[in-house]
Amino acid sequence: MAGGMNTTLGFGQQQQQQQQQVQGLSPDEIFSNSIFNVSIYGDERDTTLARWNYLQALLGTGKAFYSQSQPPVEINSQNYLCRFKAMGYSRLPGKDNKLGFVVVKFNKTLAQVKEQQDLIQKLNQLFGNRPNMMIHIDSMKALTDNSCQIVIYIEEKLQNTNETKRISANETSAYLCQANLKYQLTNLGIQKVFPMTPPDEDQLKQYLEAPPKGIDHRMWRQAIADNPDSKTFIPVPLVGFSELKTRLSCQENETANQVAYLAMLEKEICDLKQRHINTTAKVMEHRRKFSELSHRILRIIVKQESTRKVGLALTIDEETIKTKLENMHALVSAPTQFRGKLSELLSQMRMQRTKWSSAGTSEYTLDKDSADEMENFLTMQQRAMELLIETINNDLKSIDIITDGMVRMSTNSVV
Incomplete structure (x- = not known):
């Protein structure tokens, strides 16, 4: 025992x-x-x-x-x-501290956060509902199935100058990380708050010197050596399928953001093209009006000069121009030149018309599509003629105004 x-x-x-x-x-x-x-x-x-x-x-x-x-x-x-490990590279996170971007992580889904209509109001309560402070949401994205993050920045309106300035990211993050606000952050579902600033040299050195848990030292050193751009990227371990899924989800979200941005750029380019077309049409319209006004002014000057030189003999320059114009008219009116060719074309057209009329058939036949196209074209031409008539009427009014002005000017000069 x-x-x-x-x-x-x-x-x-x-x-x-x-x-x-x-x-x-x-x-x-x-x-x-x-x-x-x-x-x-x-x-x-x-x-x-x-x-x-x-x-x-x-x-x-x-x-x-x-x-x-x-x-x-x-x-x-x-x-x-x-064995389910790999090394990847991510862009160095963060932006300038002066921009004031702060990351707020929620232990809620992105849909639940978007449903909170009074989210800005609740965040304002954390800062004491100060009237000169405005909280803005820069972006929102999902992290996992049960968590998401938003990026905010705060603008403060200065009382003396009525100008606005952004509060730095470190200052905003330090305020939200105070112990007396922890209970309120928990009630809002906020899990973590940190500034969206790039790491300094000491933090980056400390991160690169010690490999993450579960990563072999040689594997980590090799990943640092293989970094394609050490100033832009940092090595990131991918351990297990959950991190691989998270990275894939981040890449899909980033791809969706890029596609949305490209769609926005495409829309802006289409708008710019349309504006360019409209501007080109306006320029052409102004050029046409400028040409018409130039011809009107030229005709008015010609009439004015003709009226002013009534009874006076032609000058040497005018005699030279007259001789050139008479020679050009004689050249065009010659039987073997343009007038003879026009007469020949008219004769052929008359003969062709006579041939069709004697055959008892119509000269032309149009199918339905061609007839519709012809109708649309004629409708467009009719609208163009109406616009041209309207333009001519407006120009005639302008000429009347110019004529009355010149008459008054001549009357005043005579007086």
Whole structure:
């Protein structure tokens, strides 16, 4: 009986010693023991269980049982044996601190946040409902199925100059991260607030020097060395399928944003093209009016000069111009020149018309499409003629005004 009690006490002391040894180990050492130091059954079954734990570690999920006296180890994709890992590159986040962009993460879906009509009002309450402060939402996007983020900036209206300035991102973030606002942020579903500013050199150096958990040091150094643009991109680990899904979702959202931006640019380009067409039409219309007015002024000047030189002999220059015009008229009126060719064309047209009339058939036949096209063309020509008549009437009124003005000017000069 005493021997049994001693044996029991010895076993209890051994368990206690094992627990004390485990308690002194780091999580990584406990994880290694769960893979390489399985001791539950004391036979070949421990080897099989160790292989199963190793396979779970490679997959990055499951529970590793390795001791009767210790709880199982939770295996996730952050362990150093997980094979579902890759390295990617992301653009350095953040914008200038003066722009005041602050990221606010919600533990709600994007649809739930959009449904909050009084979101700006509630955010204003966090800042004390100051009338000279205006909160603006720059962008909204979903992060996961149950979380999203919005980017805000705050403008403050100065009382003396009535000008507005943006509050810096660090100042806004520091105010929202105060301990006395934590309860109100939790009620709004806000999970985290941080400034949307690029990391400084010390932060970037600290990030690159220490590899993330579960990433091999050599793999991390190789990713840093393979960075295509160290001033623009930083290496980012992709561990497990969840992070791969998150990155894919981010890429899809970014692609959707780019497509929307391209659609907006396409619309603006179409508007600019239409404005260009309208402007070109107006320019052509003004040029036409300018040409018409130039001809009218020229005719008025001719009439004025003719009236002024009534009874006077022609000058030498005028005689030269008259001679040239008479020669040109004689050249055009010659039988072998343009007038003779026009007469020949008219004769051929008359002969062709006589031939069709003697045959008893119509000269031309049009199908339905051609007739519709001809009708549309004639309608357009009729509208153009109406517009031309209206323009001529307006021009005649303008000429009357010019004529009356010249008469008054001549009367005043005579007086």
